[in-house]
Amino acid sequence: MKILAISDQVMEQLYSPRVKEAFAHVNLVVGCGDLPFYYLEYVVSMLNVPFVHVPGNHDLPPVRKEAEEASGGELLWNCGSIDGRMVIEQGLLMAGLGGSVRYRPDGTHQYTQAEMAGRILAMTPRLLWNRIHYGRALDILITHAPPKGIHDGADPAHVGFEAFNHFIARFHPRYLLHGHSHVYRRDTVVTTQVGRTTVLNVCPYRVVEISPDHA
Ligand SMILES: [Zn+2]
Numbered sequence: 001m002k003i004l005a006i007s008d009q010v011m012e013q014l015y016s017p018r019v020k021e022a023f024a025h026v027n028l029v030v031g032c033g034d035l036p037f038y039y040l041e042y043v044v045s046m047l048n049v050p051f052v053h054v055p056g057n058h059d060l061p062p063v064r065k066e067a068e069e070a071s072g073g074e075l076l077w078n079c080g081s082i083d084g085r086m087v088i089e090q091g092l093l094m095a096g097l098g099g100s101v102r103y104r105p106d107g108t109h110q111y112t113q114a115e116m117a118g119r120i121l122a123m124t125p126r127l128l129w130n131r132i133h134y135g136r137a138l139d140i141l142i143t144h145a146p147p148k149g150i151h152d153g154a155d156p157a158h159v160g161f162e163a164f165n166h167f168i169a170r171f172h173p174r175y176l177l178h179g180h181s182h183v184y185r186r187d188t189v190v191t192t193q194v195g196r197t198t199v200l201n202v203c204p205y206r207v208v209e210i211s212p213d214h215a
Pocket of ligand 1: 033034056057058100144179180
């Protein structure tokens with residue numbers, strides 16, 4: 001199956017009727033945060049496929065509320081959010097952990113390193129249950145921020161989460177899809193293999209082809 005993962009920047013290629021043809025074979029849209037509601041809604045409704053997403057650190061509640069009201073209700077934002085949750089989408093076990101590392105005391109969707117570790121701890125019983133019932137804890141972890149030291153930045157807002165490195169080492173998801181780290185240069189590393197996990201920076205968009213083989 002093919003996943004179209006998007007984050008952080010509105011792209012003309014996707015915010016156009018051409019998206020229908022260009023991404024006709026996509027089975028699922030994944031939002032990795034920091035995108036305006038109108039853009040998410042446009043892409044998802046044009047492709048007419050399921051949608052899951054996590055919030056980024058710039059997805060402030062007032063903006064979301066306004067967008068939801070403008071769209072006539074809860075609609076997309078609440079339906080598709082898998083922040084702090086696990087879902088099974090098209091046979092794939094997926095979990096979401098949105099937000100970035102805390103760099104402002106009053107920031108929304110910001111977590112200290114310890115808080116993010118706590119969010120994973122809350123998810124752990126379900127991951128262990130998956131391992132028993134499905135033979136694997138998780139297929140895809142959807143995040144906004146990257147793991148520490150992988151595609152992350154040195155400035156306080158762009159440091160990655162150590163808890164994600166521990167998550168990878170313990171639960172071995174096949175993929176970790178993240179945004180938050182804008183790509184300014186062509187030679188920027190956007191794919192890193194960590195053990196059995198492929199870490200992908202999807203900024204600003206990326207098509208990921210995933211085999212149904214869970215082995
Ligand atoms: Zn961000």
